[in-house]
Amino acid sequence: MKNVIVKERARKIPFKIYIRNTWQLYLMLLIPVIYMLMFRYRPMIGGVIAFKKFNVFAGMWNSPWVGFANFKEAFGSMDFWNALVNTLILNVGDLILGFPVPVLIAVFLFEIRNLKIRKATQTILYLPNFLSWVIISGIITQLFSTSGLVNDLIRGTGLREVNFLSSPFIWRFVYWFSGIWQSAGYSLIIYLAALSATDPSLGEAAYIDGATRLQRIAHVTIPQIRPTISIMLIMQLGKIVSIDFDRPYMMGNTLVKSAADVISTYVYSVGLQAGRFDFATAVGLFQSVVGIILILSVNKISKKMGQEGIM
Template sequence: MKLMEGSIDLNKKNEIRKSLNKNKGVFYYIKRDIILYLMLVLPVAYILTFKYGSMYGIQIAFKDYNMFEGMSKSPWNNFETFKEIFASQQFYQVVRNTLVLNGLDLIVGFPAPIILAILINELRFKKFKRVSQTILYLPHFLSWVIIGGIVAQLLAPTGMLNSLITRSGGDVLPFLTNKFAWVGTYTLVGVWQSAGWGTILYLAAMTGIDKELYEAADIDGAGRLRKIWHVTLPGIKPTIAILLILQLGNIMAINFDRPFNLQNNLVMDYGDVISTYVYRVGIQSANFSIGAAVGLFQSVICLVFLLSSNFISKKMGEQGIW
């Protein structure tokens, strides 16, 4: 009887609290969490200015843009810009190159930080573990200009590695001059630069796995590989699903720095991608309408991939990004 009375009193208290909270206005919550709102001012201002504010310039893609007349006075061109880029063979070539390079990054580069994070997590000597993490993080902080110089010094036909090979009696390997070899070099250099930094999220997810699961696996006689397969990987599966969705959403987006600093005239058939094409045609040639149209096409395709991968992930019972 007393338990029932206590539960009734608790329900009444909860109802009173809810009614009081309803009567409190917006300013009450702003005042209560003023520090958090102030911390949000700069990020929100950045997003509004550089992400949403720049959307005003999308209209350039639908106009014969003249920088001297401005966006408002430039005449509409009845989708002539899009007709021009879709009639260009070079456009389809850069789209193909972008998909190939990003696809290889997805196939080779996406599992790399997962495997690396599992290996680091399995280390028992803590000092060696910290030193290894620091060494693996360092390439992320090098700019692609520096990495491009390192790659040229090491892998060029007259570079350090080929010099060692020729002195040993071997033939020069075309790491940067053969198209297919360049694609492999591009992919592996990207893995080297990003894999260490990519382990951070996976290692953080591994710290959230219940230690009792590992203890139960030990009692059942599971070895390290069994624990990785049945405990670690299922524990980080939601993180893997979310990062995979985000990477699929960027399948048509490619950074400018990496291909620009690694490509050369001998491999342009495979090294010229959307970002370098927009730079060359849209900026260097001052054809801003084409640059904006290609960028808009790229964004639409990325959005379709993002929505599709998120939908498929949720249908398969995995976590989505919303």
């Protein structure tokens, strides 16, 4: 009987019947496909501007070719290298300080058996993700400026005020702290979803064997979500040379320009404000190529280490 059922399922369905039964699914799929083609893949053609001396009036295709001249100009600029170094410093700091935080919070929340407390904490931690960096930078200014709440508390204890927003070294820690506060809730949901799919019997077996709660977390819970952690790490490393514009631009100021001037703000000031669209495209293309190389490299390393990659 089973063999008959398998043969019936394996029998090829006529194309007309197949389309008649599934055309609604393909119709729904058509909308995101068109969106990706129009707004994701079509703009990639504009990357050719990086190899031209772009003229707005002549257009992209009629502008003269200059080869790698825009790349040579970028690589020969000290401002570009300073922006690249600042980008790496801020992104590596986000990775080292911010990446483990949602993992630890998710694990500890998962260990809480009171569902009301868990859901309330999860909601509170996720709310900052809805705030724009314009609002967050205003909150940071109110808290950490020389006349802000934090310095008022410091002066109230008899200590000297701290230049949180005017010292490049301290400003970086404020930048990393704000990033953890804003984005930890989003990653938290992903890790909680991965934890909900873990096998509870393994933890129970470890408990019977005498393992403490911390031992169960370290040797049972976290290893079960290691593939999810690996994928999130790969995605984070792929963006190590690219950085959003709004966060450093809104939080930065002239006093910390040496630390806040990153690739995105450099492209905005030198490329877009000055009308150097070809130069801005070259820098952006450099970021994309390096990002792809990093993703492929880290993905390959993770596979060799026995972890699941993304490709």
